[in-house]
Amino acid sequence: MSDKLLYETVARVLRVPLETIDIDSSPETIARWDSMAQVALMLEVESVFSVRLHSDSLMALNSVRKIRDALVHLGALPEAP
Amino acid sequence: MTAYDPARRPRVAVLCSFNVDLVHGPLSEALAARGLPSELYFSGYGQWESDLHNSASELYRFGPQVVVVYPDLRDVVPAFGSTVPSKHEAEAAGAEAASALGQGIETFLSRAPGATVLCTGLTVPPVNALGLLEGNAGYSWRSAANAFNAHIQDLSEGQGRLFFLDIEPVIQRVGWTAWNDSRLWCIGRMRLARDAYPHLAAFWARAIRAMLTPRRKCLVLDLDNTLWGGVVGEDGLDGIQLGHSGAGLAFLEFQRAVKTLPARGVLLAVCSKNNRDDALEVFRAHPSMVLEASDFTAMEIGWDDKATGLRRIADRVGIGLDSLVFWDDSPVERALVRRALPEVLVPEVPEDPALHAEFLHGLEAFDTLTLTREDIRRSAMYREEAQRKTVRAAMAEGPPEAFYRACGIEMTVVRADDFSLPRLSQMVMKTNQFNMSTKRYSTAEIAAFMRAPDIDVHALRVSDRFGDLGIVGMAIVRRDTSPWLLDTFLLSCRALGRTIEHGFLGFLSRRATSAGAGLRALYIPTARNAPVKRFLDELGLEPVPAGGETFHVTIPSGLVAIPSWLTLTIEE
Structure with missing residues (x-):
């Protein structure tokens, strides 16, 4: 499991080029990242990283950085990139 | 039912009581994978029912051919979750919800004559307030779902453009915990879990395809290692695997599954490489055979390649190669047929015969949402026709009258009614060969003739000792002219070649003569x-030009006798 896998997941779900994704990507920087895309992204992240998120997190994890922090917290990603 | 026009992408609307927008992608893919790339419309959250009633809604503007409706018990029976009603109260709540939705569906169908509605049934979330009380002490939430579903099914029986979709088996297969996601309800009014969407999409796409495209009509089976284990030519009648245990039981269960297909309007055929006598001996003499030789409409048993056999079967049965499904345990044979005859569907049969029965039931190729009387009788009619041919061949030396007499042909003339109308309309549109004027009237026009005081619409039913051919002839007689005018006179090709046309015209002529009118x-x-x-030549009748491409033929009274071997009954 790596940051690259997370970036690829975000790019695939939002249907944007991988190069446009960085740690600060969020609905502010990607127009396609609306509330439906947020839910679809969370479900995909759960599946790819084999984790289960709290319902509060499903809407709250609305940037790549927040998703990464949550995955680190859950032990699904290493702390250092 | 709406026919699929390949030049136009189907327009499919989804009306759901909760937010099901995430099925958009999987549904597009599932339809495209079935050759039906479609335009999709989703009702806004909370608008699914009002969309049906409001003819100014986006739904009506979208102009769908197919509307998929998906209600959830928790939405249409709001008391679920907060009350513990008696079984009768639950039933009443389910019926009330169905009645409200049914009114919306009927309103929509009456205003959208080109649309068909597929209504997904209700299911009960397995974890609910009743717990162990479900079905006990006079409590049952399931009775709410049952009442709802029964109401929608009743509506669909009287309405040719509404079908019921039972989603319960899909949820059972996926499992409730993989189907439902309560977190998503709280954050976005969604109810389904990630893994549910592809299953829901496949289920709907399967139904939409069954509705829009013709299904396959014939299953062609190999014999060795398909209907029984082993090779009869090598292992012998006693050595093949077929019976009530082990591998033999797997083949027996498969035969039982195959046996259900003719009742669903699917014909059976055999295409195998065997000595014909070895193979037929199994049908005759093996005590565990479920299938009989007479279950099969055609049998190609020999040493020709399978593609040749399949072509012969399609010819004999009179259907296209694109109506065949070919089932063979051998990957080599399957690959050869796929290459030689790409129109034939060749499923990738599981290697383990224990899985064959379920795999066969799961094949979408035979899917249909309706079964007409003709579909159900199809297999029997082919078999009866084969028996006629056998008897005719055996009597080829003698005069044809002897064969007609042996058939015991019974003709029944009935006045057209609402029950015969669909079949009459089908014949008017499709009959080409024995059709005297080939006038193509719409169903509505034929119905108008039936009601007109001076027009008779006669339907002809025929049966013989081999079986019932159903309605095979039709005549429209105008009594507002003198002589009477026989405007339409047609016979289905399956009734030709046994003097039925003489009997039918003889009846019409006699009737006109006895009314003092005569017939033209x-x-x-x-x-x-x-x-x-x-x-006409046979009868020595001379057509007289009557303007343009039309001719008149006067039928002299007494010229056309009803042959003595035909029994005529008049039920008018």
């Missing part, structure tokens, strides 16, 4: 109706 027929020659010309 309208004849319009076409590229296809040469059998009519031969019939």
